[in-house]
Amino acid sequence: MKPFMPTLLLLATGAAFANQAPITMEDQSQLKVPGGQAAPQFAPPAESELPDNAFGKMVREGHALFVDTRRLMPEAVGNGMNCSNCHLDQGRLAHSAPLWGAYPMYPAYRKKNDKVNTFAERIQGCFQFSMNGKPPAADSPQMTALAVYSYWLSTQAPTGVEIAGRGYPEVPQPKGGYDFKRGQQVYREQCAICHGDNGEGQKVAGDYVMPPLWGKDSYNWGAGMHRINTAASLIKYNMPLGKPGSLSDQQAWDVAAWVNRHERPQDPRLVEGSIEKTRLKFHANDGVNLYGQQVDGVLIGQGTGS
């Protein structure tokens, strides 16, 4: 028996290395994602592969909610956002926080609410913060449909593996930090054509076509996107639409800082009505963000009052 032991150990070590780094589930909202240089290999299933049965019907329902959230779930969405505004190409696109990169990572512990979250609870977070609304119940038909759609997109993806293309790849903070003035200029030249001069987005017949980036109809101060580093990552890898990677890291950080220095709906976790207490509890260790700080003599994080 004895001679075999080293071999077994070696085998075990080899397997561990094959699975790459150990999975850290400290905080999903802050998980390190594979860099942009790691080429995504995973391909979600094609629409034509969708079965014509009860499951397929539920996938279609989840898809509809995902791309037209605000209009189909007005009771749950409190601003002008749809799921597909942050998760491009119907939740399919690599480096745009694709659903196939998220679904297989749950359940997971999140520091954000200090508990192990199911996937449904993670989506509830999106409704509460990114969509500034009232999350549907975990066992509601809409939540089931969204989870079924996510599950289907993850067909054949490994569980518990941070596969390439998940999340938004981290864009390192430039050495000189960021600059609002430069950010404003990038915004004017590259973003305002769609998102409006004042971040207000654009509507057709009362519905947003291009999402608002700040103000009362945008994501609130509790959303992950309020972090400058997260917004810089989305922007660098996805914006302007159809021209990803066209901005430098510096430009992405500058314009992300410009966007995220503007007021938006208050963090729903507001502690005892105090911005400072809320900053200390939820924002002080949450990436790079401006909540509760003074910018040009003005306190950021006062909310839009709605």
Next chain:
Amino acid sequence: MTPLSRVVIGSLLILAWPAAHAADGQKVFTQGGANPAAMACLGCHGPDGKGMAAAGFPRLAGLPAGYLSKQLHDWRSGSRQQPVMAPLAKALSIDEIEAVSHYLAALPSDPAPDWRRQQIATNPTERLALYGDWSRQIPGCVQCHGPGGSGVGEHFPPLAGQPVAYLMAQLNGWRDGSRSNDPNQLMAGVAKAMTDAEVKAIAEYFAHPASPEVKP
């Protein structure tokens, strides 16, 4: 002058201003500009400004004034090239361009079909129109041009109901460089990534709206 008469004269001026513009614009549209080379728009674009599909002449009615005015200026500068429109645009005065653009923007037009981006698209043309093809960095047409190709704001013109030949000519213009007036070169990359077959199919898709909204 008494304060009251100032107010009255001021009000008259305010009331007269848009009326004067509308009159000019209508005249340019129906009779042409002061320069005889600036021929009347309606000859090709139809008495209602809705275009002539058979000839490939686009609709102008209800298009954003800023977009129309920019196109006329771009024909003058050459960033948009077209043998008929370039000399016409050069023969119009700046004031006439402003006036006729506002007149055309105010003309009634047929509403775009109420397509939403909510059905899973299996047909490749519909998929391209609604969601694009991100393996080639092509956003869905409706992501910028609005649901059903309705048009969005001053920069993203309507596609719905434009003639097939016109839409194809624009996409091909971006591909061969004869049209290069797209803000931030947003269209050039998209058009160059499309195949000939897709250019035709997408043009037909928006020219002949037929797809009803799917209710979930």
